[in-house]
Amino acid sequence: MTTESKQSAAIAGSGSELTLRMYSNMQRIRLFEEQVNQLYTRAVMPGLAHLYIGEEAVAVGICEALRRDDYITSTHRGHGHCLAKGASPDRMFAELLGKEAGYCKGKGGSMHIADPASGNLGANAIVGGSAGIATGAAFSAKYRGTKQVAVCFFGEGALGQGLLYEVMNLARLWNLPVIYVCENNMYNEYTHFSETTAGEILARPAAFGIPSESVDGQDIRAVHTAASRMVERAREGNGPSFLLANTYRYHGHHVGDVSREYYRAKQEETEWRAMRDPIQVLTEWLLKEKIADQSQLDEIVAKAKTEIDAAVAFALQSPFPAVDKVGEDVYA
Amino acid sequence: MTTESKQSAAIAGSGSELTLRMYSNMQRIRLFEEQVNQLYTRAVMPGLAHLYIGEEAVAVGICEALRRDDYITSTHRGHGHCLAKGASPDRMFAELLGKEAGYCKGKGGSMHIADPASGNLGANAIVGGSAGIATGAAFSAKYRGTKQVAVCFFGEGALGQGLLYEVMNLARLWNLPVIYVCENNMYNEYTHFSETTAGEILARPAAFGIPSESVDGQDIRAVHTAASRMVERAREGNGPSFLLANTYRYHGHHVGDVSREYYRAKQEETEWRAMRDPIQVLTEWLLKEKIADQSQLDEIVAKAKTEIDAAVAFALQSPFPAVDKVGEDVYA
């Protein structure tokens, strides 16, 4: 499988199966999230969810540079990471609806989906809470000599958590194969990141001796190229890196956050959607480079739609866990 | 009092009352600590203590740039900070012996001495634990418009605590009058700081946009000059700074740490004592500049010795708190 990631690194930026797979996965995430929003508005989904729409290129561009047995840790806004790393939509929807068939038997929900089969150590509802776990997975990979890599996804709000600096220091001291991916969508909930973040973001990892880059998070080929470099570095034993991906969430902080004018301008939203949409950016490139024509792309979307619709149907019809399951899985 | 600090800043580096006062205060701290060591070996002092011997120039050089109503937070190695900020040895010794006359009525001990009268918010036995308190005192000074400054003393080991990065970010965002003083004596207990600290120390505050300098912590005139600049900056409303003072502790991590060969070479200790002693460095300068002759300096030491001996005597003869005092001061 190493070869796959080597190859993907090599051919990133050129036309390829990979690029079409990335196109497909971004579409799958977007369709997945649109369904989540539906399920919420239709009051079928318990609780809330944080949509990844607008940020698809980050999760997909990075996860396509990983092996299936590499690790990721995810966040409250984690559906995109989970799908990109290889989870299937049916069990994800089932989890979001609290059903027995869900990845966590309904016990975790949207903010805690995890999947050992695809190396997903889990979403986390504590901002920055998984920085230690990702770093520990990298420590473990090095200790066991498996050449696995760990990716820690977090929003720029997690830059406020001291834990991140503690583990970046450890990762550099011990030369661990971990990549810290900061998804800067510019908002910590309802507060602009400029009000919460002093100095230069990239100077923070640099202060611990960790190589860092920033990338246009809406350009999946750029994300994938940068990620592939960092994955190689980690796999070769050259230690941690930090990737700052500048991106934007189209929807509210969570599905219930609908009137947003008090913290961000409608125009800002429309501009990003119109000019910086990651799917559109890749579409234009694919067509320009003649890697695919519109009909092929439509076909991909149609396939994705079928898959997602079927997944929702599966989740809706599958049963809740029996109440007596509540006491199971507390202890291994 | 502002004038005093202005003045001290101005005349730092030239001969002066100030320089002789700094000489005297370094001697007082050293004599104080030698007595603490005695009290421990004579088994008169309960528990342990962390001696400041070798690091005197840092506390004195910085505190001489402060007003009495400025704030400091201190550490487990805090006797030097406490004396330098203006506490008196008699009540300090009384506290170290757990006596009623101590600054904390015996309830705090060596690791928790505090003194509102001299702006000492307290020593802290949690490494890095006072970073929030110092930053909060600076926030308060700004909120109340008092032009007070807060100094946060901590050892380089506290660079491992995430809290420090959280509050440096806040201090820069809110432009708070706080100075973070990292006393790098090269050891976190029994581990060399190079094993625990990745990257460049000064790059850490810089990453949060905080101006930083490093200084020879054994040259009190250099420490005082740098500190005075930072105090002025804070007082003028220009926000936080970070001072890295490179220094060395002559004794063990605590009074009981006597066989140290397994973590540091005897030669390293002797070299620092012989070539980098802060008192000796200042003495030579004072004599060379003819600011004082040996007899004047001997007189200062004699006075200091008398003061410290009297303080010890006072503490030894003063009573323990009555047992029924144990339940007082839990709630204000």
Next chain:
Amino acid sequence: MPEVAVRELTMAEAVREALSEEMRRDPSVFIMGEDVAEAGTPFKVLSGMVEEFGKSRVIDTPISEPGFTGVGVGAAMTGLRPVIDIMFGDFLTLIMDQLVNQAAKVHYMSGGAWKVPMVLRTTLGASRRSAAQHSQSLQAWLSHVPGLKVVLPSTPYDAKGLLKTAIRDDNPVIFFEDKMMFRQKGPVPVEDYTIPFGVADIKREGDDITLVATSSMVQVALGAAKMLEEIGVSAEVVDPRTTWPLDEKTLIESAQKTSRAIVLDEGYEKYGITAEIASVIATGAFYDLDAPVKRIGAMHVPIPFSPPLEDATIPTEKAVFEAARAMCKR
């Protein structure tokens, strides 16, 4: 209380009114936390306050709970009265050092020289389908710590009066608000009033059994009491209102009167609030009890997301009713 003008306020409005009145009264009071200003917190408890008091007194922070709680401690030591906002009680895990090793101990360790007049507002309670990291009720941890005071209001009236007392108190006070109660209405007098700490409130008088309940569980107890009434069991509902200081006397006297007691709290039952209160009653009313004191708290599992599972972990009116019925042999 005397005849005064009274109107209905939600719990959120009562909290906001208490904060606003205290901030008008005392310029040293300020609010600090995540999304407290324009957003007025995700629960909208503070809506409008930044408009009145400005960004210098209603302060948005980065997502740095230990950092800004520490700033609160230092500000409190130096002349201010911070009200720190911790969005979810689950995040107390991040600030235990600042609360327990710093705020709670400063006054004692300094021999009374420094004090920490800080209020820390946070939330408790499950059943919002928020899963294991956003649903805990961790009041037991803080009630265990000398130097802290712990407040658990169960009505808008209590919330306003207790919060004013908390802000005027010279010690660190942890103030827990039930997320599910924010929209619940109750009568609140127009006049200024405070409620002393350590004074339990009898929410309902009764003779056959005592239901001691905190915060969110007071409504559950009152609901169970109604059901019990229908089968002829008269239940007394007692709300300690503060777990530290704890009004042991009122709890014990009620149990002595009814000779039976059930203790309810939404925190985990094991080693929780119910353990302390049950043991206080079992000791204080030892010679009057007809049955062992019964404890009902959250099931000993992380709180699950799935609605049927989550509902099974929280004490319900029905569970309390059944337990009480059994104790009263009906």
Next chain:
Amino acid sequence: MPEVAVRELTMAEAVREALSEEMRRDPSVFIMGEDVAEAGTPFKVLSGMVEEFGKSRVIDTPISEPGFTGVGVGAAMTGLRPVIDIMFGDFLTLIMDQLVNQAAKVHYMSGGAWKVPMVLRTTLGASRRSAAQHSQSLQAWLSHVPGLKVVLPSTPYDAKGLLKTAIRDDNPVIFFEDKMMFRQKGPVPVEDYTIPFGVADIKREGDDITLVATSSMVQVALGAAKMLEEIGVSAEVVDPRTTWPLDEKTLIESAQKTSRAIVLDEGYEKYGITAEIASVIATGAFYDLDAPVKRIGAMHVPIPFSPPLEDATIPTEKAVFEAARAMCKR
């Protein structure tokens, strides 16, 4: 236990032996913490281990408790068995999020998909003149949390057997060692053995009163039992050994037999370990108790530095003796 070769080891030696044997047996076990390698911890508990196992398995860390505890959680999820060393139990305040919101919940939140076989060794206990931030016994907090197991050994024999069980357990286990007991000797068999969790140990048989004691308090209880013997009171000393899981049956049966119980723990008494155990006994032995269950824990004050004051805050043999004498009406 059967006839086996036995020698005297200190508590520190027993802990070290358990760790060393498990590390020889299982290469996935490693130790991580501050000054654990060459220094062998400030208490010298791990002296010599780095020489045998090397720096890749006995790992010195920066002073980053939340960071390296988090690394432990991630390592445990991915095939290793970390033993994390937290020098003073007081520093648990810094890692509550990693322990409570992460380690304790990962297995449940993932529906059993991931597990966290991690041991966290830390210390408890006062009377070392270390003052308020280096003397606490915070086991009550962790016993309150579903998903964690909590171990409190009181002898070298128990320490070795329980630590081996902890390392082989697939769940996060918090293992508390009393700093004052490290040099205390006791018999430890040469052969490999483990001690199951949730099984209390009767340290001394007796008929008139039950003294339930944890960790450091077991010696206090045994001392008091000796004094009681002299006045003709036969005390039974029961050590739960683990507060979660808790062997309620043995505790209750002992109290039923003696009809009187005192519960001892060095943590703060209020909302502490003694509350849960006292309430379990008061309920389980309700119809057999001649007197209310008595609780004796640390005084509700931050632990003072001054020797006469500190000594007044900790349960003593004399205090236990007096309480027991009064309960037995002698």
